[in-house]
Amino acid sequence: MNSSDASRYLSTRGAPAGLRFVIYAVIALALMYLDQRGRWLESIRYGLQAVAYPIEIALNSPAAAWQWSKEVFEDRAALQAENRELRQRIRELEQLALRRQSLERENAALRAIATPAVDVVEKYLPAQIIGSEFNSQQQRLTVDRGAVNDVFDRQAVVAAGGVLGQTMRVGPWSSEVILLTDPEHALPVQILRTGVRTLAVGTGRRDQLSLPFLPLQTDIRQGDRLITSGLGGVFPAGYPVAVVTDVKRDGGLPLAQVQARTLARVDRDRIVSLLWFTPTHPAAPISPAQNMGGDPAAKAIDVAPPSATPRGAAPRGATP
Amino acid sequence: MKRWSLRRRAIVGLLASFVLQVIPLPAVLDWFRPSFAVIAVLYWSIAAPGWGGVGLGFLMGLALDAYLGVVLGQHALATALVAYIAIRQHLIIRNKSMFEQTFYIAGLLLLWQIVVWIIDGWTGHALGSWTRLLPIVTGTLLWPFAWEWLGGDLSRSRR
Numbered sequence: 001m002n003s004s005d006a007s008r009y010l011s012t013r014g015a016p017a018g019l020r021f022v023i024y025a026v027i028a029l030a031l032m033y034l035d036q037r038g039r040w041l042e043s044i045r046y047g048l049q050a051v052a053y054p055i056e057i058a059l060n061s062p063a064a065a066w067q068w069s070k071e072v073f074e075d076r077a078a079l080q081a082e083n084r085e086l087r088q089r090i091r092e093l094e095q096l097a098l099r100r101q102s103l104e105r106e107n108a109a110l111r112a113i114a115t116p117a118v119d120v121v122e123k124y125l126p127a128q129i130i131g132s133e134f135n136s137q138q139q140r141l142t143v144d145r146g147a148v149n150d151v152f153d154r155q156a157v158v159a160a161g162g163v164l165g166q167t168m169r170v171g172p173w174s175s176e177v178i179l180l181t182d183p184e185h186a187l188p189v190q191i192l193r194t195g196v197r198t199l200a201v202g203t204g205r206r207d208q209l210s211l212p213f214l215p216l217q218t219d220i221r222q223g224d225r226l227i228t229s230g231l232g233g234v235f236p237a238g239y240p241v242a243v244v245t246d247v248k249r250d251g252g253l254p255l256a257q258v259q260a261r262t263l264a265r266v267d268r269d270r271i272v273s274l275l276w277f278t279p280t281h282p283a284a285p286i287s288p289a290q291n292m293g294g295d296p297a298a299k300a301i302d303v304a305p306p307s308a309t310p311r312g313a314a315p316r317g318a319t320p
Numbered sequence: 321m322k323r324w325s326l327r328r329r330a331i332v333g334l335l336a337s338f339v340l341q342v343i344p345l346p347a348v349l350d351w352f353r354p355s356f357a358v359i360a361v362l363y364w365s366i367a368a369p370g371w372g373g374v375g376l377g378f379l380m381g382l383a384l385d386a387y388l389g390v391v392l393g394q395h396a397l398a399t400a401l402v403a404y405i406a407i408r409q410h411l412i413i414r415n416k417s418m419f420e421q422t423f424y425i426a427g428l429l430l431l432w433q434i435v436v437w438i439i440d441g442w443t444g445h446a447l448g449s450w451t452r453l454l455p456i457v458t459g460t461l462l463w464p465f466a467w468e469w470l471g472g473d474l475s476r477s478r479r
Contacts, residue, residue: 021404031393183446
């Protein structure tokens with residue numbers, strides 16, 4: 001390198017740095033204002049997510065390569081053991097499925113529903129995790145499915161064991177998933193044993209939820225299971241969410257301090273599932289608008305025949 | 321030994337710092353991850369203030385905003401601010417001993433974190449816990465090494 005090349009840059013040139021900084025600061029503040037208030041930057045964000053997608057894939061590639069090489073060189077005995085385990089698991093699940101059919105029939109009979117029971121999950125789509133961020137401000141994942149796969153904003157995401165989170169900011173080929181444990185996420189839940197409804201709020205710590213809105217005398221104890229209550233418009237009722245790990249009752253505080261551990265487990269395949277629901281199913285999520293009864297159009301949807309339900313949220317076709 | 325030109329070294333270093341800043345890490349390592357991108361911007365602001373200038377900080381911050389999915393302009397403002405201060409003070413910082421330099425860097429990294437934190441508050445995002453301060457500590461400890469790796473004092477080696 002010749003010295004004249006570098007020495008040009010060793011001191012400041014052109015417009016004074018102060019003026020430049022003021023200009024950039026104004027641009028930054030204007031961007032923040034537009035992004036926060038106007039939501040005018042949605043289409044720019046969509047484009048940025050498209051640009052970020054190959055970078056995310058590239059950054060994830062070392063981890064993916066490591067995973068792949070581990071799979072390739074896996075021991076034959078270990079594979080056989082895993083195979084046995086999986087067969088056993090399938091047998092158990094088959095037993096459960098058999099029992100479920102009879103329960104569904106019984107339930108339909110009890111509720112006097114003539115139509116055959118349909119599943120609340122209309123369709124699911126497996127998605128691979130290509131990025132993650134776990135810190136005290138954000139608990140997020142990036143998955144490799146986006147608008148081209150009909151993924152929509154505020155879509156339910158589950159993993160083995162229970163509810164994982166919901167989509168936010170859907171890009172063309174990837175989407176961001178906000179986890180239950182994100183401090184900005186709150187999920188309407190129900191205590192399975194007592195039916196009490198409350199909110200489970202993320203803590204920013206992995207697998208940890210807190211239930212900050214329960215009065216002291218609430219009947220809740222360690223080991224209680226939490227399920228989704230079906231309110232909030234994202235998750236259907238009855239999905240497993242978490243197990244209560246700690247209940248503190250301090251006489252000096254009006255509310256009990258309850259901690260819970262989430263049940264969703266992302267296994268080594270790093271696969272999660274995106275769900276589409278049958279909007280006419282009784283367990284389907286109720287949107288806040290319908291729940292409050294504030295929107296007359298939403299009320300009309302409730303009583304309309306199934307064929308007329310104009311919920312745009314559940315695209316058809318393209319089964320996984 | 322043939323050395324890369326200043327521009328090429330700067331671009332490669334800045335890209336590498338961005339990758340290190342955003343590459344997925346296990347949660348515990350993530351807490352201690354220094355703000356590589358900010359450190360790289362600070363180096364170029366101090367060692368060659370005429371090359372990137374305040375705009376370099378702004379662009380690096382904007383790239384972080386876009387990639388992290390936070391409100392656009394948040395990191396851009398914070399990074400442009402620390403780049404501006406580093407450029408204003410570059411002669412002073414450059415001529416300090418490494419021990420004294422790290423104090424300036426710690427201050428700038430703290431300022432950066434405070435600006436990001438304030439904007440988190442304004443835009444209604446979670447403020448996080450005290451673990452947000454850990455990258456300042458690790459970043460300050462990294463500074464002497466980063467200074468050498470990225471090229472050291474260019475004005476001195478050139479003479």
